[in-house]
Every structure is written in structure tokens, then in C-alpha cells.
Amino acid sequence: MVLDTLSGSLKDTIRKIGKSAYVDRETIAEVSRDLQRILLKSDVNVKLVVALTNTVVRRATEEKPPAGMLEQDFIVKILYEELLGILGEDSKIQIKPQKILLVGLYGQGKTTSAGKLSRFFIKKGLSVGLIAADVHRPAAFHQLQQIAKQVSASFYGDEKQKKALSICKEGLEKLRDVNVKIIDSSGRDSLSEDLIEEIKKIKEAVNPDETLLVIDATMGQQAGPQAETIEKVIGITGVIITKMDGTGKGGGTLSAISLLKKPIFFIGTGEHMDDMEIFNAKRFLSRLMGLGDLEALLEVVQDAELSPEETEKSITKLMSGKFNLKDMYEVWEKFSKPGLIGKLFQSLPMSKMPGLKKVDEGAFETAENKLRVYRSIMDSMTFKELEEPEIINAPRISRISRGSGKTDHDVRSLMKEFKGMKKNLKEIQGNRGFKKMLKAQMKTGNFGLENLDNIPEESD
16 A cells, blocks of 8 residues: 555654664664655655754754653654654645535546545535536546446536536536535646646636645655646645555655645545545554554444444454454454454554554455455354354364355464454553543544644553
8 A cells, every 4th residue: 555665664663763772862863864764765755854854863862852751752752743744734625515626637536536525525414516527538427427326416517518618617507506516627648738728717717615636646756746837827725645545655745745835635545435534644644653543443433333332342342352253243243344444453553552563454455355254154153162262173163164155264264364363452452551542532522643742651
């Protein structure tokens, strides 16, 4: 996935800082070198990297940690604050009736983003209409029409009309009673004069509340010049970054866009219409550094449609490290929606758990793909086997596989994943600080991670 390398390297650096017996100038210099290497490999702008690492060294050398804070934690806090500075502003999206114009080049994900935006606003209780103003790409009309049907949005387009401006005007009239109108404009292979002129005319006529540039995370630092050109001649109010689930580096796009001083409104995190999230720099960076994301954690359990009582019960089971196959079955049943299990573990503060092995996200994707198989296998187990998985031996595996219509290999794969998941989760058991914070956040309803100073340390 995009930024996986950056995230893994940052977590390794944080673990290295935590293992340091003390912090001296040599330690600070090593952290600076590691940070430069990590950011440059992730395609972050060179000038930004140099400025950021110089600031980290200066602050780590000159500033003193607050009373009661370890020097190691203070260095992590400085890293967090300085990295936060290159991510730009948080999303400025407003939940209200409005007109949104999407602009960008071919292949950046405009049409898919239009569908994801529709799903977002519909879930917020607003009606949405999609306008197919891309008159140059042959499949654009039918693709947007299909997406509109998929997300239950209204649709307007005219296959025979080749003037995008006329389609926009007619679409706004036809959809005048719809709360949110989203215009999917044409793209090109490059920012040609005719594309710029077409979008300028549309913007002048439509007068959108938001003009959002849709840009691919894999573009790297080329995203900067493109965004600058569109901003100069058209004017944008924000950015949607797509394909954050791909294999690109991503850091270049994020840093290039941040130089525009325009907020990132959304980031696309998958192929499904629900795989788009409002950009929040603090939450994004907290996950990237492995510091946890309580708000995302609570959103995951809300997506699983759990009651408050079930929420606390499920989280307690997952974090206890003591759950059995019966508990695993119940949890998987609740978190069976695509991506929920992976999102759940991304929201946990891995870097605050010394000794925790890196979670294999591929294993969770595999678990989701095999969920039906595994649940079928567990349906063929006895209550005692579900309660006491350690009694499952070779003869029992053969009986379970025959009863479920699966293979012995499938049963052994389930047991292997269960044991691996349990081993990782046992590391969470001792992190009383995080569990204490989670319970407090659940009671108050305040799920934002506003300041690293508020992260409680583990107590004896």
C-alpha cells in the first residue's frame, strides 16, 4: 500500500528511539539521518526534508522535555509535530447543500471519486446528483451513470451533447431540487489549453462552492506543478488524493500538495464506494507513526453496527489477548464488512507496545477473503473446541475438515492465523495506558488525539 514503507520505517525509528538508554547529540544525529533517508525514499520534497530534519535537530538539542516526560518520548513528540507541519490543512468539507466541481487529468480517479463523494453525502442525509460533463472520454457517461445507480444518487447526462458547458447548465436545472450537485468534468493526458479553457468556462457558469482537484497518489512530486497550474488559471479550493491503497510512494504527492497551502479534503483508500475518508492530518500522521487513532477505532466499531455495550465488549475481547475461537467467531461476524479488520488494527497504537511484531496486513486481507471458509470450519467444531482451541489435534482436524467440507490445510490455516493473531494481541494486554485512555474516550465521546502529551504511559 501507499506509504507502507514510510510508515514501517518511521515505526522502526520510533522503536529505536524508545530502546535508547539515553538521548545525546549522537542519538539525535542518527535520528536525523534516519529521517532524511526515510523521507527521501518516500519521495518527499528534498527542500522540505532538509528543512524538517534541521528543525528536528535544533529543537531536540535546544529544547528540554516537559516535567515528567522522558527524553525519548520528547524526541518522538518533536518528530510528530514537525511531520505534521508538512501535511497541510485538515479537510474543509461542509455538510450542506452545495455544488462541487471535480477537475484533473485522465486516470486520476475523478469519476470514482464522484461516486465516493455521493456516498459520503448520502450517508450524511443529503440528496446527491451527479452530472456527466466529461464529453471526451467515451466510457465516462456510462461509468458515471452506473456509479450513480450503485450509490443511489440522481444522474444527468446527454450522450449526444458534445458541449460540456451546455450539459452542466441543463444538469443543474434538472437537478435543482437535489441538495448536493457533483460535476465530473473532462480530463486530458496533459494540461492543454483547451482543457483549461473548458474548465474555466464551466466554473464561471456554474459558480461552484468547491472546486476540487482529483490527483493520483502515485504521481509523486509531479503533482505539485499540475496543481499549481490549475490553481493559477482556475483556482481550486481543495484536493482529493486517490489510490492511497496502491503501490506508489505517496509522500511526494502529499508534500507537493501541501506547498499549495490548499487543504486535502479526502483521501481514497480502496476500490469500494465507502473507501474514502475525510483528511485529518493528526489522525493520518498518528496512524502513519503507529501512535494509534482512537477516532478511527470507534468509527470502525460503528461501521460494524455494534451497540455501545457490544462495542466495549468486542474491543475488550480483542485487546485482552485471552480470546478463544468462539470469541474470534463472534468478532469476525461483527467485523465481516470489507476492510474493517485491517482498519481496526491500523487504528491500534503499535509503537506504544514494545516487543509487538509488525502486523501482517496481508494476513488480514487473506482472513477477510477466507472469512466464509473459516466460519464454515468453526460451525463444524464442538463447543468445547471453540472454548479450548488448544485441544484441537490431528484427529480432530480431520473430523472438522470432513464436517465442513473443507481440507485439513484450511483448518490448519485457520488455527495458524488464530494463534498468530492471539500472540500479537497479547502485547496489547499489558498496555493499560491505552486501554484506560480508550475507556475514557468512550465515556466522553471525545475521540481526537489532540496532543501527544495526553497519551498516558504504562503504569506498573
